[in-house]
Amino acid sequence: xxxxxxGLLGFGxxxxxxxxxxxxxxxxxxxxxxxxxxxxxxxxxxxxxxKDTMMPEELFTSNTNEILADPEIQIIIELIGGVxxxxxxxxxxxxxxxxxxxxxxxxxxxxxKELFALADQNGVSxxxxxSVGGGIPIIASLTKSLxxxxxxxxxGIINGTTNxxxxxxxxTGMSFEDALQEAQAKGFAEADPSSDIEGxxxxxxxxxxxxxxxxxxVSPKEIPCSGINQISEKEIDxxxxxxxxxxxxAAVRRNNGxxxxxxxxxxxxxxxxxxxxxxxxxxxxxNGNAVGQLMLYGKGAxxxxxxxxxxxxxxxxxxxxxxxxxxxNSFVNRHRFVPKIxxxxxSAYYIRLQVADRPGVLGKITTAFGRNGVSLESVVQRGxxxxxxxxxxxxxxxERDKLxxxxxxxxxxxxxxEVASILMVQRKS
Amino acid sequence: xxxxxxGLLGFGxxxxxxxxxxxxxxxxxxxxxxxxxxxxxxxxxxxxxxKDTMMPEELFTSNTNEILADPEIQIIIELIGGVxxxxxxxxxxxxxxxxxxxxxxxxxxxxxKELFALADQNGVSxxxxxSVGGGIPIIASLTKSLxxxxxxxxxGIINGTTNxxxxxxxxTGMSFEDALQEAQAKGFAEADPSSDIEGxxxxxxxxxxxxxxxxxxVSPKEIPCSGINQISEKEIDxxxxxxxxxxxxAAVRRNNGxxxxxxxxxxxxxxxxxxxxxxxxxxxxxNGNAVGQLMLYGKGAxxxxxxxxxxxxxxxxxxxxxxxxxxxNSFVNRHRFVPKIxxxxxSAYYIRLQVADRPGVLGKITTAFGRNGVSLESVVQRGxxxxxxxxxxxxxxxERDKLxxxxxxxxxxxxxxEVASILMVQRKS
Numbered sequence: 001x002x003x004x005x006x007g008l009l010g011f012g013x014x015x016x017x018x019x020x021x022x023x024x025x026x027x028x029x030x031x032x033x034x035x036x037x038x039x040x041x042x043x044x045x046x047x048x049x050x051k052d053t054m055m056p057e058e059l060f061t062s063n064t065n066e067i068l069a070d071p072e073i074q075i076i077i078e079l080i081g082g083v084x085x086x087x088x089x090x091x092x093x094x095x096x097x098x099x100x101x102x103x104x105x106x107x108x109x110x111x112x113k114e115l116f117a118l119a120d121q122n123g124v125s126x127x128x129x130x131s132v133g134g135g136i137p138i139i140a141s142l143t144k145s146l147x148x149x150x151x152x153x154x155x156g157i158i159n160g161t162t163n164x165x166x167x168x169x170x171x172t173g174m175s176f177e178d179a180l181q182e183a184q185a186k187g188f189a190e191a192d193p194s195s196d197i198e199g200x201x202x203x204x205x206x207x208x209x210x211x212x213x214x215x216x217x218v219s220p221k222e223i224p225c226s227g228i229n230q231i232s233e234k235e236i237d238x239x240x241x242x243x244x245x246x247x248x249x250a251a252v253r254r255n256n257g258x259x260x261x262x263x264x265x266x267x268x269x270x271x272x273x274x275x276x277x278x279x280x281x282x283x284x285x286x287n288g289n290a291v292g293q294l295m296l297y298g299k300g301a302x303x304x305x306x307x308x309x310x311x312x313x314x315x316x317x318x319x320x321x322x323x324x325x326x327x328x329n330s331f332v333n334r335h336r337f338v339p340k341i342x343x344x345x346x347s348a349y350y351i352r353l354q355v356a357d358r359p360g361v362l363g364k365i366t367t368a369f370g371r372n373g374v375s376l377e378s379v380v381q382r383g384x385x386x387x388x389x390x391x392x393x394x395x396x397x398x399e400r401d402k403l404x405x406x407x408x409x410x411x412x413x414x415x416x417x418e419v420a421s422i423l424m425v426q427r428k429s
Numbered sequence: 430x431x432x433x434x435x436g437l438l439g440f441g442x443x444x445x446x447x448x449x450x451x452x453x454x455x456x457x458x459x460x461x462x463x464x465x466x467x468x469x470x471x472x473x474x475x476x477x478x479x480k481d482t483m484m485p486e487e488l489f490t491s492n493t494n495e496i497l498a499d500p501e502i503q504i505i506i507e508l509i510g511g512v513x514x515x516x517x518x519x520x521x522x523x524x525x526x527x528x529x530x531x532x533x534x535x536x537x538x539x540x541x542k543e544l545f546a547l548a549d550q551n552g553v554s555x556x557x558x559x560s561v562g563g564g565i566p567i568i569a570s571l572t573k574s575l576x577x578x579x580x581x582x583x584x585g586i587i588n589g590t591t592n593x594x595x596x597x598x599x600x601t602g603m604s605f606e607d608a609l610q611e612a613q614a615k616g617f618a619e620a621d622p623s624s625d626i627e628g629x630x631x632x633x634x635x636x637x638x639x640x641x642x643x644x645x646x647v648s649p650k651e652i653p654c655s656g657i658n659q660i661s662e663k664e665i666d667x668x669x670x671x672x673x674x675x676x677x678x679a680a681v682r683r684n685n686g687x688x689x690x691x692x693x694x695x696x697x698x699x700x701x702x703x704x705x706x707x708x709x710x711x712x713x714x715x716n717g718n719a720v721g722q723l724m725l726y727g728k729g730a731x732x733x734x735x736x737x738x739x740x741x742x743x744x745x746x747x748x749x750x751x752x753x754x755x756x757x758n759s760f761v762n763r764h765r766f767v768p769k770i771x772x773x774x775x776s777a778y779y780i781r782l783q784v785a786d787r788p789g790v791l792g793k794i795t796t797a798f799g800r801n802g803v804s805l806e807s808v809v810q811r812g813x814x815x816x817x818x819x820x821x822x823x824x825x826x827x828e829r830d831k832l833x834x835x836x837x838x839x840x841x842x843x844x845x846x847e848v849a850s851i852l853m854v855q856r857k858s
Binding site for chain 2: 017021024025028029032129135136137140141144145146147148149150271273275276277278281288289290291292293294295296297298299302304305307308309311312314315316323
C-alpha cells in the first residue's frame with residue numbers, strides 16, 4: 001500500500017487527538033484513501049518530556065529542520081497555536097513545497113491572505129478547517145457545498161467558554177464570577193480567561209469567516225468587540241422575561257456595499273435556532289441567497305472534535321497529492337466584493353434604564369427616542385412601588401448614531417439615574 | 430474563458446432553481462471555477478409548453494439522444510425525480526462517459542450501489558447531495574469533512590411536510606387533518622400527501638444516509654416505518670406536559686455489529702437540539718467517534734435550497750473535469766462493516782393506556798412491566814375523577830420484544846380499556 005508521510009508540529013491537546021483518531025480509525029481511513037498515513041516526526045520544545053505517550057519516543061524532536069526540510073514529509077500539520085513560531089514554521093513548510101494543515105486561528109486571521117498566496121506560488125495547499133468551530137465543517141461548507149451561493153450573513157456562537165458561562169448563568173441564576181469559576185474547574189475556561197471572555201478569540205475566528213465568505217481581509221483588532229464580563233445574572237433574567245437569551249454573537253453581513261462585522265453579547269429570541277445552542281457547543285447560522293437559512297452545530301473545541309476537522313483536511317490533501325490536480329487556494333479571489341465601509345451596522349437594541357418612579361418619565365423618554373428616529377418595539381416597566389425602577393426598551397432596527405443621540409438626551413433628564421445596559425437584539429430568523 | 434457544457438433533464442421546481450442560481454450568481458460561480466457553465470439542452474416531455482421561461486425556447490427538447498448522446502455535454506443534471514425514466518437516463522449518461530448530478534432520492538436509494546459501480550467503470554462521477562435534506566450539506570460532510578470518523582448514529586428530521594404539520598399541531602392545538610390542509614394550502618404538502626405522511630419519503634432518504642455513512646445497502650421498503658397520521662393533538666399535548674415534542678425521526682445507528690434503522694414518530698426531549706427544529710425545516714443530528722455530536726439544519730426542500738446543493742455538486746464535478754484526477758465514487762467500499770442484523774433496535778418508549786379508575790390498577794401494570802424486564806422512568810396519571818383515566822408511562826431503554834410481552838399481559842387485564850399509544854423516546858443528547 002502507498003504511504004503518505006506527515007510531520008506534526010506540536011503534541012498538545014489537538015495533536016494527541018489527531019494521533020488518537022489515526023490509531024482508532026486507521027482501517028477505515030486507509031480504506032478511504034487507498035494509502036496509509038505515517039507520522040514520521042513530531043516537533044516539540046522538549047522531546048525528553050514525551051517518553052510515555054501513545055507515540056514512539058524516537059519520533060519526537062526539537063530540531064525544526066528534521067521536519068521542515070525532510071523531503072519525505074509531504075504534509076506539515078501545525079498544531080502549536082499562537083502566532084510565533086507557528087507562522088515561521090508554516091512559511092518555511094510552504095516554501096519547501098509541503099502542504100500545510102493547521103488549526104491556528106491567530107496565524108490564519110492575521111496572515112491568511114499572504115499564506116494563501118505563498119501556497120499558490122509553491123503549488124501546494126493550506127487548509128484550516130479546525131481554526132473555526134472545532135469539528136464543525138464550516139470552511140468546507142462555505143467553500144464547496146455552498147459555493148454557488150452569495151453569502152448574505154453569518155452569525156455564530158464561536159466561543160465555547162462564554163457560551164458555557166452564559167448557559168450556566170441562565171439555567172441556575174448564578175453570577176458571572178461563579179459561572180467562570182465553574183467553567184475553569186471543568187476545563188472549559190483557561191486560568192487566564194481574558195481572550196475568551198472579552199471576545200478576542202471570537203473576533204479572530206470571525207475574521208477568518210469574513211475572509212472565506214466575503215473575500216475581505218479584516219484585521220481582528222479592528223472588529224468592534226465587547227465581551228460578557230459586564231453581563232449580570234439580572235440582565236439575563238430581564239432578557240428571559242422578554243423572550244430572549246443572551247449569547248455572545250459573532251456576526252458578519254453584507255449591507256448595501258458595506259460589511260457589517262462585530263462581536264457583542266446579543267439578545268436572541270427563544271425561537272431562533274441559536275437560542276437553543278447551550279453549554280460549550282458552537283453554532284454557525286448562515287444565510288445564503290440560494291440555500292436560505294442553514295445552521296451548523298457542534299463541539300467548537302477539544303482534542304477529538306478539532307482533531308476530526310484537522311484529519312478531514314489531511315485526507316483531502318492526501319487525495320490532492322495522489323491525484324496530480326492543480327491546487328487552488330485562491331478561493332478568496334472569486335469575490336468581487338470590496339466593502340465601502342467595514343462597520344457594525346444597524347440593529348435592534350435592548351436598553352435598560354434605571355429611572356425615578358414619577359409620572360411623566362416614560363413619556364419624556366419615548367419622545368426622545370422618537371425625535372431621534374428610533375422606534376420602539378416594546379417597553380417593560382418592572383417593580384412599581386420603589387422610588388427607583390428599571391425601565392426596559394426593545395427598539396426596532398436603528399442606526400447606532402441615532403440611538404446614541406437619543407440616549408444622550410435621555411441621560412441628561414434628571415429623572416434618569418442610569419443607562420444601565422445597551423445590548424444588540426438578533427432579528428428573528 | 431473555458432466552458433463546461435451541461436444538459437438538464439427536467440425543468441420543474443429544482444431545474445428552475447438551478448437555472449435561477451446560475452443567472453443570479455454567475456459572476457461569482459465563474460470566478461470560482463475559472464470557467465463558464467453553459468446549459469446546452471433541457472429535456473422535457475412537451476417542449477412547446479416552455480415558451481415563456483427564463484431559458485431560451487430552443488434549448489428545450491423531448492429527444493433524449495440530443496442530450497444523452499451529445500459529445501459536447503459533459504455533465505448530465507437529472508432533476509426529473511421518480512424511478513423511471515430517470516434511472517434509464519442516468520444509466521445511459523454514465524455509459525456515455527458523462528458525469529451525473531442528481532437530486533433523485535428514489536433512484537439513489539434503490540439503485541445507488543449499481544450506479545456508483547457503473548460510474549466507476551466509466552471513469553466518471555455521480556453526485557447526489559440534493560437527494561437528502563435539500564440544501565443541507567449532509568453527503569459532503571459525511572464523505573469528506575467527517576471522513577476520519579466512524580459514524581455511530583444519524584438521527585434526522587428529513588421530511589419537511591410532516592415537520593410542518595407537527596409544528597402547527599404543537600403550536601396551535603389544531604388537529605392533524607386541519608394542519609395537513611394548511612400545509613397543502615401553503616405548498617408544503619402535495620395533493621396526495623401519503624408518501625410524506627406515512628414516512629415513505631423519509632425511509633428513502635434514510636436508506637441513502639445508511640449507504641453513505643455505513644456502507645450498507647438497505648432497501649427502503651425493508652426499513653421499519655410508521656407515519657404521523659395516527660398522532661392526535663391530544664398526544665402532542667400529553668408529550669408536551671412531560672417535556673417532549675413529537676417529531677418524525679429517521680434514525681440509523683451502529684449497535685454491536687447490527688444496524689438499527691427505522692422511521693417513527695418519536696418523543697424528543699425539549700433540551701435536545703432536534704426539538705427546536707420547526708416548521709418545514711430539516712435537521713441531521715450526527716454522532717461521530719471523533720467529532721462527537723454535530724447537527725446540520727436547513728431547508729430540506731424548495732427550488733433554491735435544493736438547487737444550491739445540486740449546484741455545489743456541479744461545481745465540484747467541473748473541478749474534477751478541469752483537473753485530470755482519478756475519480757472515486759466507491760466511498761462505500763471503505764466500510765468493512767457488515768451488519769449481523771438490520772433491525773430497529775432498543776429504545777425508551779412512551780406508552781399511553783386508558784384504564785378504569787380503580788385502586789390497584791397502577792400496581793398491577795407496573796408489576797407486569799417489571800416482570801418482563803421493562804423498567805420505568807416515569808408514570809403520570811391525569812384527570813382523576815372520571816371512571817376512565819389516561820395513564821402514561823415513559824420506560825427506560827428496552828427491547829421491543831420485552832415491551833410487547835409486557836403489553837400483551839397488560840392488554841388482558843380487565844381494568845385496561847386500551848393501549849392507546851406506543852411511541853419511541855429519543856435519548857437525551
